Amino acid sequence: MKLVVGNQKTYLNRQDVVNFINKTREGHCENVIICASFPYIDLYIEDSNYIIGAQNVSVKGNGASTGEISAEQLNSLGVSYSIVAHSERRSDNKETSEMFVDKINNLVKYDIRPIFCIGENLDQREANTTKDIVGRQIIEVFDKLNKEDLEKIVVAYEPVWAIGTGKVPTNDEIEDMTNYIKDLIQDKYGARVLVLYGGSVNEKNIDELNQIETVDGYLIGGASTKPDEFLYIMSKCEK
Numbered sequence: 001m002k003l004v005v006g007n008q009k010t011y012l013n014r015q016d017v018v019n020f021i022n023k024t025r026e027g028h029c030e031n032v033i034i035c036a037s038f039p040y041i042d043l044y045i046e047d048s049n050y051i052i053g054a055q056n057v058s059v060k061g062n063g064a065s066t067g068e069i070s071a072e073q074l075n076s077l078g079v080s081y082s083i084v085a086h087s088e089r090r091s092d093n094k095e096t097s098e099m100f101v102d103k104i105n106n107l108v109k110y111d112i113r114p115i116f117c118i119g120e121n122l123d124q125r126e127a128n129t130t131k132d133i134v135g136r137q138i139i140e141v142f143d144k145l146n147k148e149d150l151e152k153i154v155v156a157y158e159p160v161w162a163i164g165t166g167k168v169p170t171n172d173e174i175e176d177m178t179n180y181i182k183d184l185i186q187d188k189y190g191a192r193v194l195v196l197y198g199g200s201v202n203e204k205n206i207d208e209l210n211q212i213e214t215v216d217g218y219l220i221g222g223a224s225t226k227p228d229e230f231l232y233i234m235s236k237c238e239k
């Protein structure tokens, strides 16, 4: 069984979410997390069997943070996972490793598992620095966390150039990267983590991707907003 994480970003309006819930009701949801936009988290919790995740969390606790959502607030809604360090937040919101440490600490304090995203951009890949970049993204954060929290983290390897482009690394490349990530975290911190692959996962490539044994699941953007396609991917990941 592979973990399936849908990151619905800001693709859907309220009616789209209602339709998505209704059309995917027959799906097997035990291993499926939907990271909904904040306004729809309650809808998913009330009316679906999905495990619910958030797409972001505040660096601070409860208090004077206008426009933010705290880990305690997410926990009070019933959220059990949250994405941290997505490449869109690294680039659009200039988020840093220091911020990811604070976010992860806030999440684990409220029993929410962080889905920590890492990945190289195209220039870095073409310069053959993928492992340096990904290694640094891990070390800058993992070095500052409490040892006992590390295995609560789910790592998502998402090459930036594969997000929303229809381009996907080869199975060998994904296997190599997931092994690299797992070995680094095991050797340096003595922790075993789940590693997801993300970037243009869809109904056409899911069978092939499923052949990679070192991948524990997927972080899925666009295809997680299309009910039929998402149901198909879920059905391929439930065993």
Ligand code: 13P
Pocket: 007, 086, 158, 162, 163, 164, 165, 198, 199, 200, 201, 219, 220, 221, 222, 223
């Ligand atoms: P796509 O599946 O649309 O490429 O998005 C991947 C992603 O960013 C998930 O977090």
